[in-house]
Amino acid sequence: MPAYTLYGAEVSYFTGKARAYLRWRGADFEEQIATQQVYRDIILPNVGWPVIPVMKMPDGTIVQDTADIIEQVEAAEHRLPPVLPATPLQRFVALLLQLYGDEWLTLPAMHYRWTYNEDWAYSEFGALSAPQLSRPEQYEIGKKNGQRFKGALPVLGVHPETIPGIERSYEAFLGEFSRHLDAHPFLLGERPCLADFSLIGPLYAHLYRDPKSGELMKLLAPAVAEWVERTHAGEAGTGELAADDTIPETLLPILRRQMREQLPALMETNELFAGWAADVSSGTPVPRAFGEIIVTIEDHAGPAAARSFPLWRLQAALDAYEAMDADAKARADKLLSSIGGSALRTFQLPARLARKDCRLVLA
Numbered sequence: 001m002p003a004y005t006l007y008g009a010e011v012s013y014f015t016g017k018a019r020a021y022l023r024w025r026g027a028d029f030e031e032q033i034a035t036q037q038v039y040r041d042i043i044l045p046n047v048g049w050p051v052i053p054v055m056k057m058p059d060g061t062i063v064q065d066t067a068d069i070i071e072q073v074e075a076a077e078h079r080l081p082p083v084l085p086a087t088p089l090q091r092f093v094a095l096l097l098q099l100y101g102d103e104w105l106t107l108p109a110m111h112y113r114w115t116y117n118e119d120w121a122y123s124e125f126g127a128l129s130a131p132q133l134s135r136p137e138q139y140e141i142g143k144k145n146g147q148r149f150k151g152a153l154p155v156l157g158v159h160p161e162t163i164p165g166i167e168r169s170y171e172a173f174l175g176e177f178s179r180h181l182d183a184h185p186f187l188l189g190e191r192p193c194l195a196d197f198s199l200i201g202p203l204y205a206h207l208y209r210d211p212k213s214g215e216l217m218k219l220l221a222p223a224v225a226e227w228v229e230r231t232h233a234g235e236a237g238t239g240e241l242a243a244d245d246t247i248p249e250t251l252l253p254i255l256r257r258q259m260r261e262q263l264p265a266l267m268e269t270n271e272l273f274a275g276w277a278a279d280v281s282s283g284t285p286v287p288r289a290f291g292e293i294i295v296t297i298e299d300h301a302g303p304a305a306a307r308s309f310p311l312w313r314l315q316a317a318l319d320a321y322e323a324m325d326a327d328a329k330a331r332a333d334k335l336l337s338s339i340g341g342s343a344l345r346t347f348q349l350p351a352r353l354a355r356k357d358c359r360l361v362l363a
């Protein structure tokens with residue numbers, strides 16, 4: 001029997017991230033489709049809310065959240081090279097790109113799925129949750145289940161006002177990533193790391209595998225489509241990360257895009273978090289959102305929920321920054337200044353976040 005079981009789905013953003021990592025790691029795992037029965041018997045009793053992917057570890061414990069799954073498999077497998085770069089600046093950048101892949105590229109991923117692949121997505125959702133039913137019956141179930149995900153569009157900031165900006169930004173991102181791939185096979189060098197698996201989240205299930213989105217990616221950025229194929233297959237790469245803890249120059253346009261678009265949203269969210277955290281005590285469950293913010297993408301602005309989870313991913317990146325020695329911090333500051341991210345040097349969350357029973361709480 002395989003050591004690990006990953007409960008997820010081919011259509012799922014975060015299952016793609018975990019799967020690509022597990023393949024690369026060479027972990028002995030099997031994937032089981034998260035059918036309605038799996039949600040009822042495994043996910044809800046152990047996690048408390050309906051979410052995938054969920055991982056059963058060799059000792060039977062259930063882990064949710066891809067960062068935790070990756071961390072726990074890394075600790076259990078003891079293999080080299082580590083998925084999280086061992087050197088400080090690359091580690092920081094990998095965590096920033098995890099924040100970007102997990103919590104910002106959701107906008108193009110979800111927009112392209114639900115604007116251009118809606119019927120296809122309903123059929124896929126239905127087929128995975130009720131494989132025993134007929135195609136029309138699956139479609140009806142898929143439509144019901146899919147509405148929950150489609151309903152996340154305004155929460156993320158996808159509206160008629162922002163869609164032109166989301167499309168312009170995504171197409172420019174594809175160009176930037178293609179130019180990077182002309183010089184380096186993976187994000188930080190000659191082999192994949194956490195940054196690559198994090199970008200597989202949006203770029204595999206939604207933007208490559210959804211038919212209309214995949215056509216667009218292959219047309220505009222065949223090198224990105226090819227990177228998706230290699231990375232999702234768990235390819236090991238042919239060498240190491242860039243030497244001397246450097247960040248490839250060709251990655252800077254992508255980091256600049258992240259700082260320009262995502263950082264203001266994080267800062268606004270953090271202000272609302274501060275207001276909420278002012279009168280709550282340690283251990284209090286953190287709501288999924290603190291209110292509303294305005295997101296701006298390529299000059300197109302619209303409302304979005306001030307979601308708390310991105311601050312959790314940001315806290316991990318800021319911890320890596322704080323842990324740096326003076327030399328690494330000086331190099332990080334130079335990088336931040338060149339990508340428009342200097343605000344991160346002094347960025348403070350008003351209170352620390354923690355996770356308890358698969359939910360965010362105030363530490």
Ligand SMILES: N[C@@H](CCC(=O)N[C@@H](CS)C(=O)NCC(=O)O)C(=O)O
Nearest residue numbers: 012013014050051052053065066067
């Ligand atoms: N932070 C979580 C996110 C998981 C997640 O959002 N999964 C999606 C499917 S890809 C889901 O099930 N969402 C349901 C929900 O958020 O209510 C992770 O990294 O595992």
